Each structure stands twice: as C-alpha cells, then as structure tokens.
Amino acid sequence: MRCLRSIFLLTLLALFPLCAQNRSDDLSKLIGEIWSGGQHASYLQKLSDEIGHRLTGSPGGERSEQAVLQWMKELKLENVHLEPFRMPAxxxxxxxxxxxxxxxxxxxxxxxxxxxxxxxxxxxxxxxxxxxxxxxxxxxxxxxxxxxxxxxxxxxxxxxxxxxxxxxxxxxxxxxxxxxxxxxxxxxxxxxxxxxxxxxxxxxxxxxxxxxxxxxxxxxxxxxxxxxxxxxxxxxxxxxxxxxPAFMANNVVGEIRGTENPEEEIMLGAHLDSNDLGPGALDNAAGCAALLETARAIKQLGLKPKRTIRFVFFMGEEEGMIGSTEYVKAHLQEMANIVAVLIMDIGAGKPLGWFSMGRTDLDGEIQSLMAPLAHMGVSLIVHDTFAATDNAAFMAAGVPNLVMLQDDAPYFPVHHTAADTPDKAEIRDFTSCVVALAATTHQLADQPKRFGKRLNAMEIGKMMKDSNIEYQWRVAKIWPLK
Ligand SMILES: [Zn+2]
Missing domain, CATH: 3.50.30.30 (Glucose Oxidase; domain 1)
Incomplete structure (x- = not known):
C-alpha cells in the first residue's frame, strides 16, 4: 500500500509544477490520499447494504441520519449536529x-x-x-x-x-x-x-x-x-x-473549521435520503460517500484549510428538496458567508465539470479550479439552471452553487429503481469524482481570493427572467425565500 502511495504521489508531483508551494503540496497529498486510501466505496456499501433504502421518515432514513452523525464524530469533525425540519406526512x-x-x-x-x-x-x-x-x-x-x-x-x-x-x-x-x-x-x-x-x-x-x-x-x-x-x-x-402524521426529519451537519477565515464557508451538500424500491446507491449514497471521504482525507492528512468546510447531508430531497430549502430558510442570515456550495447528486460516473446554474460570470474562476484536474477530463462548464436537487434554494439565495457534472450513463437507467445498487459504481470513475470534489473544495477553502460573489436581488430577478427557474422555484415552494 505504501509503495503504491509513493508512486501515486510521484506521478502527481510531476503533474504540478508549482508543488514547491505548500498549497500545491497539500493538493497533491489530498489527491494521493484519496486514490490510495479512499474509503468512499466502503461508505457507499455501508449506506446501501447495511442501512438500506433511506426514505425520509423510514427506519432506514433514521438509521442513516444517526450513522452519518456518528461517522462525522469519529472523523473528529467539529460542530457535528442534527438540524430538524418538518415533513407534512x-x-x-x-x-x-x-x-x-x-x-x-x-x-x-x-x-x-x-x-x-x-x-x-x-x-x-x-x-x-x-x-x-x-x-x-x-x-x-x-x-x-x-x-x-x-x-x-x-x-x-x-x-x-x-x-x-x-x-x-x-x-x-x-x-x-x-x-x-x-x-x-x-x-x-x-x-x-x-x-x-x-x-x-x-x-x-x-x-x-x-x-x-x-x-x-x-x-x-x-x-x-x-x-x-x-x-x-x-x-x-x-x-x-x-x-x-407530520414528523421531524433531520439534516446532518459537520464541519472542518477554517484557520484564517473561519467565517467564510465552503459548503458540500448531498442528499442522504433515497427512494425505496432499491438502496439508492448512485442516488445518492455515492454523493454522501464522496463528502465523507473528502472529510476523512482532509482530517487524515491534518490539512488546515483557511476557510471553513461545512458538510451537510440533506433529508427530504426526493420529496422536493425539502431539507435543503428548510436549511436555507433557517440560515438566511448566514448566506453571505457561504463562498460556494458544491452539490453531488449524479451518482458515481466519471466527473466532467460543473453545472454553474446560469452563472457565466464564474467561468474564469471555475476554469482555474478545474486546471489541476484537466488530465482527468474535468473541463466542462454547463450554464443550465434547474431546481431538481439541493442547490436550488442556495441558487435562489444568490449563493454561487455548483452541481458536479458527471457522466450520467450509469445513473439514469437505474435511478429510483430496484437496480440502483452499489455494483453500478465503477471504482475508478467513482474515485475520480471524489478526487474532483476534494480538490475543488481544497482550492476554494485555501486560495487567497474568495471565490465568486453572491448575486443581489436585482441579479436574482434577472436570472428568473432569463430562465424557467421561477416556475420551478415556486412549485417546489423554494421561492419566495422566507
Ligand atoms: Zn438524487
């Protein structure tokens, strides 16, 4: 295992001419740690096979909330807690x-x-x-x-x-x-x-x-x-x-506190709940596993990001992004502190780039985040807007929100079916996703300049006019945000 790790690191060091700098060093180490010691396949299997389907409000859903809470505590994340919200039935x-x-x-x-x-x-x-x-x-x-x-x-x-x-x-x-x-x-x-x-x-x-x-x-x-x-x-x-009757479900939250700008926050989000015909391996145990592995690798290496990295596992996504919408409504005052939200919800297929949700102004910055991943084929920016996963309420709050663009060929044939099982995750592509997520997170948390900017009310209004998003936000009760 050790030898394998050295080979990975040597290869990676060759790919980063700026590695004399600490930041590049840390990035190389992080990528090497995930390729050589990544636990994402194990998290995927535990969520899918040991816990089973995680329909919001079901015994599996509740077990998954407790399991992720416990894993984040074991990883020694800070501020680990549940945030309850109401489900109508x-x-x-x-x-x-x-x-x-x-x-x-x-x-x-x-x-x-x-x-x-x-x-x-x-x-x-x-x-x-x-x-x-x-x-x-x-x-x-x-x-x-x-x-x-x-x-x-x-x-x-x-x-x-x-x-x-x-x-x-x-x-x-x-x-x-x-x-x-x-x-x-x-x-x-x-x-x-x-x-x-x-x-x-x-x-x-x-x-x-x-x-x-x-x-x-x-x-x-x-x-x-x-x-x-x-x-x-x-x-x-x-x-x-x-x-x-109505009941309370829980978003599960944990963080790695920033050392220099702790008030500035990079948020990683994935829905922990699933539908119930199958165990929801690609949709979305894979996304949750990617978040957990990012947290594990950063802690394992003892990296000290400048900004805070917050991990949020949302429930109630399948019923209309309820957990994430409630999260945004409960934390509206803190939205200005969120530098960017990165959402995982397209399974374990090869990472290709990011959906930027209408934000053409972010192109240059996203391209620079993707530069160290270009050799993996991570290079696309798609500007479409949609409210079909947990970025939707953050978009409505004007926060830069990116959904990882992945090869969806393994995903759509099985999502929401009994065939959405862990064997559908191809380990090399899955590991690439985790690497892409962790590398992007690390850069956002550590780069000197804060990423992007929050849209103001007028700019959000323009986005609503230019796209079909207002209809989707209204139907899903995301808009107006209050
Ligand atoms: Zn999903």
Missing part, C-alpha cells in the same frame, strides 16, 4: 398489484409511487383511458372519459431538460386526472425491461390526491395495443400504502 410502502380483468385476466408489473395513498380496501377498478404523454391539452381532450377510470400516462423525453420537465409536470397531471374523477393513474416507467420507477407524484411531502403506480413499459404497450384495437380494457389496482 409519513409514508410507508404497502403491497401493490394491478390486474387486467377485461378482456381477460392478466397480471401487470407495477409499483406504487411514494406519498400516494392506498386504494380503498379490495382495490379500485375501471376502464383504462390513454392520457398520452400527460400534457395539459391531452388531459383536457379526454377529461370527460376519466370519471371512474384509470388514466394511463407515458411521459415522453430523455434529455435532462425533458426529464426535469416531466418531474414538474407529473404532480400537475395527477391532480388534473383526480379532479376529472379518475380513480387511479398508471404512469409508464421510463426504464427498460420491466424495471419500475418510483418518486412522489406530489410536491413538498404532501400526499397525492389519488393512487399512482409506475407500470412497466412493456405493459403500457400491451394496454395501448388493445385500446387502439378498440378492445375495452378494464384494470383493477390495489395498493395498501400507509400514511402517517
């Missing part, structure tokens, strides 16, 4: 079945969405009505047929923009179908080979107005073939989900 998965009862009996492959109620005892039955891709005009066109029916929706699109568009549209069409009198909705899984998907179909942790299931694509095609042949199709859906 508890949700527990029951059984789910859907069967075709007409024209003949056939079992369908379904799983319940989270935060949807159970059906009445014995299930609900009705004709299946094809609601297309669920666009407002498509729902409007079939509204009169939805009373007592089961709506079948297959949202379209594969690009990031389309996926995020669907994320924001789904709760809307569920509400519209419920208002038209539908008794349940079946939503086509976007995954392959009968793999089912789950998430809430409501925002902000509220219970959706009617039962909703994910249905295998193959079954959607089967039902649509019957419908287009004008064969009447009836389906029975039976869900036994349990709902509970």
């Amino acid at each position: 508890r949700w527990e998965r029951g059984t789910a079945s859907a069967v075709v009862v007409k024209p003949y009996a056939r079992k369908l492959t379904v799983a319940s969405y989270t935060w949807t109620p159970g059906t009445r005892s014995g299930g609900v039955m009705g004709p299946v009505v094809d609601a297309g891709t669920g666009k407002p005009e498509e729902i409007e066109a079939i509204k009169s047929k939805l009373k007592g029916a089961i709506a079948l929706v297959a949202p379209a699109g594969v690009t990031l923009d389309e996926v995020i568009g669907n994320f924001y549209r789904t709760p809307e069409f569920v509400k519209e179908c419920a208002a038209a009198g539908a008794v349940a909705v079946m939503i086509a899984s976007d995954k392959e080979k009968t793999l089912l998907y789950t998430s809430p179909v409501s925002f902000n942790g509220e219970v959706s107005p009617m039962p909703a299931v994910s249905i295998a694509r193959e079954d959607v095609e089967f039902l649509r073939r019957l419908i287009s042949a004008r064969t009447p199709v009836e389906v029975k859906v039976d869900l036994t989900n349990k709902l509970g």
Whole structure:
C-alpha cells in the first residue's frame, strides 16, 4: 500500500509544477490520499447494504441520519449536529398489484409511487383511458372519459431538460386526472425491461390526491395495443400504502473549521435520503460517500484549510428538496458567508465539470479550479439552471452553487429503481469524482481570493427572467425565500 502511495504521489508531483508551494503540496497529498486510501466505496456499501433504502421518515432514513452523525464524530469533525425540519406526512410502502380483468385476466408489473395513498380496501377498478404523454391539452381532450377510470400516462423525453420537465409536470397531471374523477393513474416507467420507477407524484411531502403506480413499459404497450384495437380494457389496482402524521426529519451537519477565515464557508451538500424500491446507491449514497471521504482525507492528512468546510447531508430531497430549502430558510442570515456550495447528486460516473446554474460570470474562476484536474477530463462548464436537487434554494439565495457534472450513463437507467445498487459504481470513475470534489473544495477553502460573489436581488430577478427557474422555484415552494 505504501509503495503504491509513493508512486501515486510521484506521478502527481510531476503533474504540478508549482508543488514547491505548500498549497500545491497539500493538493497533491489530498489527491494521493484519496486514490490510495479512499474509503468512499466502503461508505457507499455501508449506506446501501447495511442501512438500506433511506426514505425520509423510514427506519432506514433514521438509521442513516444517526450513522452519518456518528461517522462525522469519529472523523473528529467539529460542530457535528442534527438540524430538524418538518415533513407534512409519513409514508410507508404497502403491497401493490394491478390486474387486467377485461378482456381477460392478466397480471401487470407495477409499483406504487411514494406519498400516494392506498386504494380503498379490495382495490379500485375501471376502464383504462390513454392520457398520452400527460400534457395539459391531452388531459383536457379526454377529461370527460376519466370519471371512474384509470388514466394511463407515458411521459415522453430523455434529455435532462425533458426529464426535469416531466418531474414538474407529473404532480400537475395527477391532480388534473383526480379532479376529472379518475380513480387511479398508471404512469409508464421510463426504464427498460420491466424495471419500475418510483418518486412522489406530489410536491413538498404532501400526499397525492389519488393512487399512482409506475407500470412497466412493456405493459403500457400491451394496454395501448388493445385500446387502439378498440378492445375495452378494464384494470383493477390495489395498493395498501400507509400514511402517517407530520414528523421531524433531520439534516446532518459537520464541519472542518477554517484557520484564517473561519467565517467564510465552503459548503458540500448531498442528499442522504433515497427512494425505496432499491438502496439508492448512485442516488445518492455515492454523493454522501464522496463528502465523507473528502472529510476523512482532509482530517487524515491534518490539512488546515483557511476557510471553513461545512458538510451537510440533506433529508427530504426526493420529496422536493425539502431539507435543503428548510436549511436555507433557517440560515438566511448566514448566506453571505457561504463562498460556494458544491452539490453531488449524479451518482458515481466519471466527473466532467460543473453545472454553474446560469452563472457565466464564474467561468474564469471555475476554469482555474478545474486546471489541476484537466488530465482527468474535468473541463466542462454547463450554464443550465434547474431546481431538481439541493442547490436550488442556495441558487435562489444568490449563493454561487455548483452541481458536479458527471457522466450520467450509469445513473439514469437505474435511478429510483430496484437496480440502483452499489455494483453500478465503477471504482475508478467513482474515485475520480471524489478526487474532483476534494480538490475543488481544497482550492476554494485555501486560495487567497474568495471565490465568486453572491448575486443581489436585482441579479436574482434577472436570472428568473432569463430562465424557467421561477416556475420551478415556486412549485417546489423554494421561492419566495422566507
Ligand atoms: Zn438524487
């Protein structure tokens, strides 16, 4: 192990001509420590296999809060604590079945969405009505047929923009179908080979107005073939989900206190909660493991960053970024002290660069942060804005917020499914992500000049005008921030 470490360090030293300076020395050491002694794979496995799924409010979710609290204490981080916030309702998965009862009996492959109620005892039955891709005009066109029916929706699109568009549209069409009198909705899984998907179909942790299931694509095609042949199709859906009252979940916080400018803070964030069909390995045990390993490596080497590095593990992300939004609202007065927020939420795929969330003014500074990682292929800046992970409320507060841009090829085929397991993390790419996160953090914490600047109210207003972000912030109850 020692020899291996020396080889890594020699290679790294050759890559950094400025290594005579202490900062570059520390950066090289940090990168070497992660390649040679990184514990991120172990954290990933513990979160995924020993704790299991971490749905907010579930026993696994609570175990994960305690485990991360304990690990940060063992790493001797400072100010380690829980920050509670309110979730409007508890949700527990029951059984789910859907069967075709007409024209003949056939079992369908379904799983319940989270935060949807159970059906009445014995299930609900009705004709299946094809609601297309669920666009407002498509729902409007079939509204009169939805009373007592089961709506079948297959949202379209594969690009990031389309996926995020669907994320924001789904709760809307569920509400519209419920208002038209539908008794349940079946939503086509976007995954392959009968793999089912789950998430809430409501925002902000509220219970959706009617039962909703994910249905295998193959079954959607089967039902649509019957419908287009004008064969009447009836389906029975039976869900036994349990709902509970409001409860408190916890963000988990720890920090490495800065030595020269402790009031200036680099925040690393990742959501600790997951959905519950699988153990949420890529989404987002991997991101949490990257934060933990960054903390471990810095402490192990005894590095003393100038600025404070704060690690925040958010809960309630899958229900609409609730933990991070509550965090920002509770700490509004401190937002001016946050130099930058770095968010991990795209699994363990190769790091490619950063999403800068509309901040073209940061390009030069981000490029300089990426320079020591160029040999790993970390070189891209994407300016898109989106409110689909824990950066969203920080963006609304004007704080520079970067989401790591990663190769999402391993991520999207399995995220929110039973197949989101630790074996999907390829160790070399995963280690590269951790290296990219730790190296960026170290530079932000130690470079002489403070990174970026906080946007003022006028600049935030301009960003809202120039992008679609205002709609997303409002729906997710991020905006107005108060
Ligand atoms: Zn996620």
